[in-house]
Amino acid sequence: MPKREGTTIAGKRDPKTRVKPTLDEIAERANTSRSTVSRAFSRPDLLNPKTVAQILAIAEEIGYRPNNMARALSTGRTGNIGLLVPDIANPFFPPLIKAIQSQADALGLCLFLGSSGESGARENTLFERLAGQTDGIILASTRLSEAQVKIHAARHPITLINRDMAGLPRVLIDTQAAVMEAVGFLAENGHRHIAYLSGPKESWSNQQRMEAATEACRRTDMRLSIIPLSEPSFEGGEAAAEEAVAAGVTAILAFDDLTAQGAHARLSALGIDVPRDISLIGCDDALPAMTYPALSTLSGLSQEAGRHALKLLCDAIEHRDGSQDMKVVLGARFILRDTAGPAPAGDAKDRDRS
Amino acid sequence: MPKREGTTIAGKRDPKTRVKPTLDEIAERANTSRSTVSRAFSRPDLLNPKTVAQILAIAEEIGYRPNNMARALSTGRTGNIGLLVPDIANPFFPPLIKAIQSQADALGLCLFLGSSGESGARENTLFERLAGQTDGIILASTRLSEAQVKIHAARHPITLINRDMAGLPRVLIDTQAAVMEAVGFLAENGHRHIAYLSGPKESWSNQQRMEAATEACRRTDMRLSIIPLSEPSFEGGEAAAEEAVAAGVTAILAFDDLTAQGAHARLSALGIDVPRDISLIGCDDALPAMTYPALSTLSGLSQEAGRHALKLLCDAIEHRDGSQDMKVVLGARFILRDTAGPAPAGDAKDRDRS
């Protein structure tokens, strides 16, 4: 390793100025030791106030910035956390990321972001890379297998969002009650046959919703067509909408808002009016805040989820041993807006006939 | 610093297994030196292939992961890059972030994300924090003052997105031609008075658009009402739309898609039909891919911008000295969709009268 005193980039006025001031630099100027300077930052209470003041002044003067890497190497704490999401472009995630980011900020933590493109393999690589530079990682609705999550969890603190694995801290947005409400609303409004556009099979959220929809339809004696989405995207929603129409439903419950919007677009293209001809309900409440017309949906709570997740993660990082089976469940609700209403008259007749 | 051999978390089978295997660990097992093991990873070509193979095997067996922090401390390279955006929830950014993320991924770089909540002060703090753990930072349309950017740039490689500062590598999405196209379209379709919903004053993009709109209206002899947005959000768009209506325009050009959607919502709430009564044009093409009805807009190119930005940043990191004034300009275009069309008949009469 070469000496790299007074490297290329020139100092300001002081000829002695190095590129990056260090603790030793300050120690020298303050005529004190490295340890004392270090303490001036980490535990000033242990020091003579005058010493602290002097050190801080010098630090300020020469523009000292503590080196996180060195600190991390020594303490084993990085002050960073990681967040892995399947697709940052999916509107469900930005609010969640934002919530986590701003809370991390408040805690003085920096955020590593990984967007895996819905690929489990990529997620593994990303996890591996992030694990080395973070104190813990939040896994949001990822495509990782249970086994893989467990392996990772054994090495590194983890918090899960929308995935229910016993033994790991997790926060779940429970949409089952909301799905029931929504289906109940449709039943009361004369609908007899509805579709559920089903998302990724591995998705806990999707399993929950499908299960609730099935149960709710059973109770209300409605017919349910489950239509799998080719992918949880706008385009996926478009294609699925067509199938729903072919199936003859009068209402569509979509896996999420994005697919609901795709469905809306396709329905309109087919000359089908929402909600006059077909009612449409999304999920997550991610898009309605930025789109018109206002989509009926199930409330999202992604921000609350983010906040809780970070909190759980921090707890997990603190006492890595006492892994009490922490689990936070947030209950979503049905939000009626402009895209859902009574079944069309023709269908009401169907009901009379039957 | 205490010895922390065989810490809490138990090894698998080998009683000697520490929590985190290190180079020395491998060296010991392979009966070789730390240096050799290090080289087996960084410069295997310098070593006897057999030695390399043996080392790699052992590494694999005990699950060795190089410690990024230590490596960074020694080399001065972190392998991380930072990205600062004003608001990740603004739909312009996710695609951009995604593009940068996936390319960073391909290059083996990890991404630090900072979302500043549109606050310059916060951005400074974030920058400071990220600078210590990244090799370079991409600043996307931030609210930092020129002076501050310069200060930061002097210490740390930077690339700018949508900000035109000479001397720094930057990528710009030029929407002026697109604005001209859009205004031209409106002029040809009988509009005589339009509004521009103006975004943040410090925003380069906003300045560009406003300037182009002004010039285009001058040329086509149209009246232009500039309406400042209280904030570049859905709500901001709603409020501004009301002012636009009061001003009596027949078309609205919005700062971005999000504000356009807000405007759309308010117009509809007021019983004003888009595009029959008022034409509406957004900018960035961020939302149309996930909303219905399809918004007319100016193409976004945020993904291309992201790709170029990362490329420029990497260049800047390589040869930190030869700061050739790199500047990439991407030209946006007007995209006509469902929300813009001819001026209402009544207005056409206005024109006849004048």
Added chain:
DNA sequence: TTGAAAGCGTTACCAC
């Protein structure tokens, strides 16, 4: 082709 050893910038233990 390999090894020894000197850093990188901190922290934290131990002694004064």
Added chain:
DNA sequence: GTGGTAACGCTTTCAA
């Protein structure tokens, strides 16, 4: 209250 010093895990020069 303060200072010396050994880590933290890795890279890289220099010598063998």
